[in-house]
Amino acid sequence: MPKRVMDKDKKLTVKEASICLDNRGELLKSLLGQFFTDLVAQIGASIDEVTLTVKPEKLLQTCKILKEDPTFSFNYLRCLSIVDYISRMEIVYHIYSMENLHKMVIKTSVTEDSPKVPSVTSIWPASNWFEREGHDLFGVQFIGHPDLSPLLLYEGFEGYPGRKSYPFHDYDEW
Amino acid sequence: MFTDQNLDSVDMMVNMGPQHPSTHGVFRMILWVDGERIIKVEPHIGYLHRGSEKLCEAELYPQIVSLFDRMDYLSNFNNELVYCMAVEKLMELQIPERAEYIRIIMCELNRITSHLMFYGAYGLDAGAITPVLYAFKERERIQSLFEAVSGARMMHNYINIGGVREDLPEDFAKRLDNELDQVKKGIDECDQLLSKSELFLARTKGVGQISGADALDLGMSGPNLRASGILDDIRVTEPYSLYQQFSFGIPVGSEGDCWDRYYVRIAEMRESIKIIEQAIKIIERGPVKTDSTKFLIRPPKGEVYVRAENPRGDFGVYLISDGSTKPYRVKVRAPSFSTLQALPHLLINSYLADSVVILGSIDIVLGEVDR
Numbered sequence: 029m030p031k032r033v034m035d036k037d038k039k040l041t042v043k044e045a046s047i048c049l050d051n052r053g054e055l056l057k058s059l060l061g062q063f064f065t066d067l068v069a070q071i072g073a074s075i076d077e078v079t080l081t082v083k084p085e086k087l088l089q090t091c092k093i094l095k096e097d098p099t100f101s102f103n104y105l106r107c108l109s110i111v112d113y114i115s116r117m118e119i120v121y122h123i124y125s126m127e128n129l130h131k132m133v134i135k136t137s138v139t140e141d142s143p144k145v146p147s148v149t150s151i152w153p154a155s156n157w158f159e160r161e162g163h164d165l166f167g168v169q170f171i172g173h174p175d176l177s178p179l180l181l182y183e184g185f186e187g188y189p190g191r192k193s194y195p196f197h198d199y200d201e202w
Numbered sequence: 203m204f205t206d207q208n209l210d211s212v213d214m215m216v217n218m219g220p221q222h223p224s225t226h227g228v229f230r231m232i233l234w235v236d237g238e239r240i241i242k243v244e245p246h247i248g249y250l251h252r253g254s255e256k257l258c259e260a261e262l263y264p265q266i267v268s269l270f271d272r273m274d275y276l277s278n279f280n281n282e283l284v285y286c287m288a289v290e291k292l293m294e295l296q297i298p299e300r301a302e303y304i305r306i307i308m309c310e311l312n313r314i315t316s317h318l319m320f321y322g323a324y325g326l327d328a329g330a331i332t333p334v335l336y337a338f339k340e341r342e343r344i345q346s347l348f349e350a351v352s353g354a355r356m357m358h359n360y361i362n363i364g365g366v367r368e369d370l371p372e373d374f375a376k377r378l379d380n381e382l383d384q385v386k387k388g389i390d391e392c393d394q395l396l397s398k399s400e401l402f403l404a405r406t407k408g409v410g411q412i413s414g415a416d417a418l419d420l421g422m423s424g425p426n427l428r429a430s431g432i433l434d435d436i437r438v439t440e441p442y443s444l445y446q447q448f449s450f451g452i453p454v455g456s457e458g459d460c461w462d463r464y465y466v467r468i469a470e471m472r473e474s475i476k477i478i479e480q481a482i483k484i485i486e487r488g489p490v491k492t493d494s495t496k497f498l499i500r501p502p503k504g505e506v507y508v509r510a511e512n513p514r515g516d517f518g519v520y521l522i523s524d525g526s527t528k529p530y531r532v533k534v535r536a537p538s539f540s541t542l543q544a545l546p547h548l549l550i551n552s553y554l555a556d557s558v559v560i561l562g563s564i565d566i567v568l569g570e571v572d573r
Binding site (some may be wrong): 042044045046056075077094103104105106107109111112120122126129131133138150152153154157161178180181182189190196 | 247248251253255259260291292294298323418419420421432434437440453471500501502503504505506507509516520522523525529530533535539541542572573
């Protein structure tokens with residue numbers, strides 16, 4: 029009988045998703061390039077969105093420029109997500125400009141031991157609950173947030189269930 | 203002798219929920235009132251937190267569709283669509299045209315059922331019992347269509363990665379035509395029944411106002427944002443699927459009060475019908491899913507953020523793939539979650555009796571707030 033090829037035995041090549049920015053994305057990328065020459069910021073892209081990677085210390089300064097400068101005027105925070113890459117945590121801001129119809133992503137990384145990042149509630153009040161959720165599930169400290177009490181979990185819950193290190197209970201045999 | 207000093211009022215705390223019929227699920231808020239005025243609001247969520255995002259990391263890509271059904275349980279098709287679009291964008295998968303049209307028809311029908319549900323429940327919130335009966339009569343017509351197409355009334359699992367699960371039934375176009383005529387009449391009937399009722403106007407006009415700038419700042423989206431006078435509809439500003447082929451209007455309010463938020467939804471149902479009527483005319487026979495879709499999907503390494511206009515607003519999925527059969531991280535941006543943040547802003551300085559009407563007007567679904 030032929031041996032069944034298991035999924036894990038197969039040799040796999042992992043492909044990378046290709047980047048294809050549209051015209052508006054290219055325009056935004058060049059605008060960002062002119063603006064953020066002095067800041068420690070990397071401009072990149074993921075599929076169809078321009079990404080800007082900044083250090084946590086420069087985050088507030090960058091966000092302020094992006095919201096208040098009329099070239100960008102990113103006035104709408106769509107999503108704030110936290111991704112656990114085991115050695116580091118990445119905080120991802122998806123922002124959108126209603127006037128210029130631009131969309132972009134800001135990313136900043138912190139270590140898992142001391143995940144401290146400035147809160148952007150003073151710039152985008154919509155980030156309030158997203159940050160509370162991030163504090164709840166990932167234990168990220170948002171410095172300057174008005175109230176970081178538990179949002180989704182109950183008072184006294186131990187551990188950070190969003191992290192990769194949190195045990196994921198697999199199905200047990202009954 | 204009474205003086206101003208000994209007539210001071212004492213702030214009172216009123217608890218509402220989590221088991222309360224007007225909170226639309228398990229939502230709890232604590233209100234501090236000074237007489238009849240609300241002075242402080244503390245919303246509590248999380249009673250329905252199931253950890254869906256974490257659960258997604260343990261399931262195969264096609265299995266996750268059924269988890270998305272359970273997020274916003276009043277607009278299942280729309281949720282499925284966003285997730286499937288995210289995976290397809292990552293895989294650069296082109297799906298057949300017929301499948302795209304079926305998806306649009308289903309999503310727009312779902313928008314109507316969702317708004318009808320809002321209409322009925324909002325009538326109840328404002329103290330009118332009759333509207334819910336009319337709304338459910340019309341909703342049932344569309345629900346029966348859903349049942350014929352997907353086999354389920356709520357958790358459809360119909361839109362799959364690479365297309366839709368099955369083709370439409372043979373007599374679908376005829377049935378849809380029939381039912382849509384009825385629904386159109388039904389919506390007009392509902393509109394006449396409640397929208398211009400003097401009692402309803404007194405309860406909703408000028409209540410819970412929010413300006414466009416504040417609504418944007420607090421992260422409101424969809425009909426709630428448009429009621430405040432901001433024209434933003436992802437179907438138009440960033441067209442996805444085949445939405446650029448259709449002509450339809452976007453109803454926009456001006457005051458940003460409860461009545462505007464209510465009426466924007468009534469007007470939106472009529473626009474949805476226009477889209478469905480156009481779609482059913484141009485849909486052609488053909489395959490409904492790509493041949494290449496297999497159960498073990500390995501999207502390339504990368505990340506994607508896809509957004510779409512759900513009945514409740516801007517629904518986004520942030521999907522990160524590490525090249526394996528399971529996603530590395532799925533983050534859901536639920537419109538109700540962001541909208542609910544604005545609740546304290548809407549409630550403060552309004553009357554306690556209006557709190558139910560204001561909460562009802564933003565149309566939340568706790569399934570997607572807590573995820």
